[in-house]
Amino acid sequence: MRLLLNFFMSKNPEQHFFDIAVIGGGATGMMAAFWASQKGARVVLIEKNERLGRKVSMTGKGRCNITQENFTKETLVNALGRKGRFLFSALHKFDVKKTKDFFEKSGIKLKTERGGRVFPQSDSAEEIIDTFRKMLTKNGVVLMRKSKIKSFEIKDSKIEKIITRKTEVIARQYIICTGGKSYPITGSTGDGYQWAKKFGHRIITPTPALTPIKTINDWATELQGVSLRNVRLSVFQNNKKQTDRFGEMLFTHFGISGPIVLDVSYEIGKLLKKDRVKISIDLKPALEFKELDQRIQKDFEKYHNRKFINALDDLLPQKMIPTIVKISKIDPDKKTNEISKEDRKKLTALLKDLVLNVDELVGFKNAIVTKGGINLREINPNTMQSRKIDNLYFAGEILDLNGPTGGYNLQICWTTGYVAGISASQNSL
Ligand SMILES: Cc1cc2nc3c(=O)[nH]c(=O)nc-3n(C[C@H](O)[C@H](O)[C@H](O)COP(=O)(O)OP(=O)(O)OC[C@H]3O[C@@H](n4cnc5c(N)ncnc54)[C@H](O)[C@@H]3O)c2cc1C
Structure with missing residues (x-):
């Protein structure tokens, strides 16, 4: 039954x-x-x-x-x-x-x-x-x-x-x-x-849409967890600026994410169908090149006895300093008063234009919408x-x-x- x-x-x-x-x-x-x-x-x-x-x-x-x-x-x-x-x-x-x-x-x-x-x-x-x-x-x-x-x-x-x-x-x-x-x-x-x-x-x-971005540069993954505020992110294709955003972003284990990255991701997706895409981050958008150079000069004077690697505390998040020093190719152990004007300007240029090469968007798996x-x-x-x-x-x-x-x-x-x-x-x- x-x-x-x-x-x-x-x-x-x-x-x-x-x-x-x-x-x-x-x-x-x-x-x-x-x-x-x-x-x-x-x-x-x-x-x-x-x-x-x-x-x-x-x-x-x-x-x-x-x-x-x-x-x-x-x-x-x-x-x-x-x-x-x-x-x-x-x-x-x-x-x-x-x-x-x-x-x-x-x-x-x-x-x-x-x-x-x-x-x-x-x-x-x-x-x-x-x-x-x-x-x-x-x-x-x-x-x-x-x-x-x-x-x-x-x-x-x-x-x-x-x-x-x-x-x-x-x-x-x-x-x-x-x-x-x-x-x-x-x-x-x-x-x-x-x-x-x-x-x-x-x-x-x-x-x-609104997806994080995978980048090719190895150094980006070293910065995993570093969050940047008040930066300007510009997107380039064939040396032509396509768009830009101002605000917050962060580095992840595969590349970059955060509000301004997510917001440009759709446009980057479209650009990637045509050709390679570069991202430039201006870490100090409030300062013109000359102003930033003067600011670095002041910091170097303030910390004239320090090694280069220990002289950037007022300028950058701690976790970012070794990576920036590495990319700048300036000897980290050099005293700041030994750094040439040319090298200082190279550093200024790097902080105004930190370049990342886009690999791909991460797709639905990690897309916000x-x-x-x-x-x-x-x-x-x-x-x-x-x-x-x-x-x-x-x-x-x-x-x-x-x-x-x-x-x-x-x-x-x-x-x-x-x-x-x-x-x-x-x-x-
Ligand atoms: C990491 C992350 C962070 C975000 N942060 C924000 C934020 O801070 N602010 C903001 O405005 N937006 C944010 N968003 C976007 C926002 O979360 C989504 O747009 C929103 O949650 C979509 O809601 P929904 O109910 O329409 O769909 P969903 O949230 O996708 O819900 C759909 C539901 O339907 C169920 N379902 C699917 N198929 C079936 C089925 N066959 N039978 C029964 N159930 C089913 C699913 O299990 C799911 O629970 C974020 C998204 C992500 C991924």
């Missing part, structure tokens, strides 16, 4: 009924599920990982740069190009101010740092995830973790059900928030694109509803939207997640 029952059950998986099924428990999915449940809908949040918000926990180096103070309609169009206009209506409903109010009302105190970057005061991305988890549980959202969607059943331009390994989920409305393809270790493996294609959506080819995704023309910008399938919504990084570093990308998730959650709840009750 038991065998027969087991056989019957395996043939007929358990069915669960909800108003709304949200697929993907990242930043967007948590936001969408919260707002849909807040408006009274019975919501299930389906996530293939054991825990929610795996990528959120890594954001802002574990501190979560949740939004960008200067994220307005105007900056949006500057940062995202024409695609930014897609967000106008959604931002009207849930902008940066509303996002900050939402987090503060949820009990998360916020602070704004340089460049308009907003973080939780606790400096902890885990606080964001914990808060969502508690609010979702309080609202009765059913969390189906370790649940990977196998397929969807569609009838008459409507999704009928979702099939996972063990269950079938039947909902009135479905919100897909499965993210892009970047940092696949977090669960973002592009599954949503495959489903969307089957639903008749066009996918703008996903490419890695995915460029490309669901074609925005097939999504209603007021609701995030699909124009192909009646009871389907897309939100977050899965859409063909991505911004620069500084909190833009999470704001896109909060805004589109909110709108999808609210719209789906209105259509489900």
Whole structure:
């Protein structure tokens, strides 16, 4: 009898009924599920990982740069190009101010740092995830973790059900928030694109964006962990300057990363298709060549009895000094008062133009976001509803939207997640 029952059950998986099924428990999915449940809908949040918000926990180096103070309609169009206009209506409903109010009302105190970057005061991305988890549980959202969607059943331009390994989920409305393809270790493996294609959506080819850069120079890896502030990074191809950025960067075990590196990575990717690319770092952009030379001269006078290697403490981060000395080819043991004018000028030139040769971009494996995704023309910008399938919504990084570093990308998730959650709840009750 038991065998027969087991056989019957395996043939007929358990069915669960909800108003709304949200697929993907990242930043967007948590936001969408919260707002849909807040408006009274019975919501299930389906996530293939054991825990929610795996990528959120890594954001802002574990501190979560949740939004960008200067994220307005105007900056949006500057940062995202024409695609930014897609967000106008959604931002009207849930902008940066509303996002900050939402987090503060949820009990998360916020602070704004340089460049308009907003973080939780606790400096902890885990606080964001914990808060969502508690609010979702309080609202009765059913969390189906370790649940990977196998397929969807569609009838008459409507999704009928979702099939996972063990269950079938039947909902009135479905919100897909499965993210892009970047940092696949977090669960973002592009599954949503495959489903969307089957639903008749066009996918703008996903490419890695905001990626660290592998460099050829051996000395760069010696500097692993060195972080530089207020430097200017310029990109060159065939001796012609292509673009530049001012701000923060850091050296890694394979090359360089950090905000200004990530921000130029997309342009570098395009340039690499044509020819080799060089990066020049101006370590002292506030000083003209002559001013810097005078400054070095002063330092050398101040430390006239020191060896060259011990005379750069006021100029460079400690960990960087041996590498700079090595590249300068000036004898590290030479006393500063023995260094020739010519050598000093060579050092000045090096600090103004530290050259790195680009090998390649690191690709999806370490990319911060995915460029490309669901074609925005097939999504209603007021609701995030699909124009192909009646009871389907897309939100977050899965859409063909991505911004620069500084909190833009999470704001896109909060805004589109909110709108999808609210719209789906209105259509489900
Ligand atoms: C290292 C790093 C640092 C970053 N820092 C910042 C920052 O400080 N500020 C900022 O604004 N942005 C930052 N970003 C970008 C930002 O984190 C992302 O844009 C954002 O998290 C995307 O959220 P999402 O919910 O749309 O997608 P994702 O976070 O990719 O979430 C998608 C979820 O769907 C689940 N899923 C996928 N397929 C299935 C399936 N078949 N069945 C069930 N579940 C599935 C995944 O497991 C995942 O949990 C950072 C990104 C990285 C990688």
